[in-house]
Amino acid sequence: NGDVLDILIRLMKEEDSELSLDDINHLLMDFFTAGTDTTSSTLEWTMTELLHNPEKMAKAQAELEQVLGKDKKSVQESDISKLPYLQAVVKETLRMHPPTVFLLPRRADSDVELYGHLVPLWAISYDPDTWVNPNLFSPERFLDQEIDMIGQDFGFIPFGAGRRICPGLTLAYRMLNLMLGTLIHVFDWKLGDGLSPEN
Template sequence: DGDVLDTLLRLMTDKDSGLGLEDIKHLLMDFFTAGTDTTSSTLEWAMTELLRNPKKMANAKVELEQVLGKDNNALVQESDITKLPYLQAIIKETLRMHPPTVFLLPRKANEEVELYGYVVPKNAQIFVNLWAISRDPNTWENPDMFSPERFIGHDIDMKGQDFGLIPFGAGRRICPGLTLAYRMLNLMLGSLLHAFDWKLGDGLRPEDLDMNDKFGITIQKAQPLQVIPI
């Protein structure tokens, strides 16, 4: 029972674990950094895509009003998420088009293996290119188009079973923060859309938004999004 920190503290008391207090501090800092940068960049990309596609933003606001009512002070609750399929589709489409990182964490081949005619030598370092997978026209129709509708009526999740959409990885070492990040993205984006209308400042038009990204630990917008709630 308990959370991740409880588990780490229990392991620290086990002399055979080799885990000390300083190790736990470093792990918690990793958790914090990985959880904040990736989530904030995804939220920024989602707002950017919705501002460039006002009809899709309007669809999301209609769905939110149907579930939450017309009170703009009402916040999305965790129990509301399953009632908001279009909002969930927006999150999935954002993660498809703008995965938090270009590559998953590297892996090492413990032995030589052949995959689809390609030989991966023993001890080779392997990178999974999330960006290329998400923009593959053999998997996605019109891959460069922001279209949350592609997920409506299709049971595509991000838990590592549908390999065309694996922003959190897959397998035993899938991102441990998947469920928390997905919940928080739905809660934050839904609440922002329901509480306010949004406009661009300085006479900027949606089609003028800079969609370039800058490479780093996470894929963030080269020019930060600046919007005004009304």
């Protein structure tokens, strides 16, 4: 048994192993980088969207105050299931600003024409056949329907799907809800002097 590091070291010590200590170091750095950079950038995008849409932030804050009250300062794991709008805000941000590209070998950097068919960049998350007003930040779309985030609904795969699904999906989603909920419940956020959502 053991943790990931124990297993990697055990594999490295096997007689015919091609795994080196450097390989293990790189793998562990990938784990940490993937888990921190993607979460922090998603949180940053979420705050950006909420600051550009103050009515959505007010709605999320009202839900938090109703569920947590004014005295409780941080969101707990047990609170997340009682905060559907907060979860919808996180999901909508993941739809509009996926944290990473999970189809790396087949990644598009621009619109591509393939066998006479235009494959637009961001086609999955912004497909108007799947999403009504896809360019609009609308967490409410996740309240009206149950959309699977683990690779079953191919219009929404922020964590990838199949063999390439993010192993940290559950932890990342939970942490995003905890951090965002605490940040917008404890602090009042607004754009700086002279700025408005329009500019």
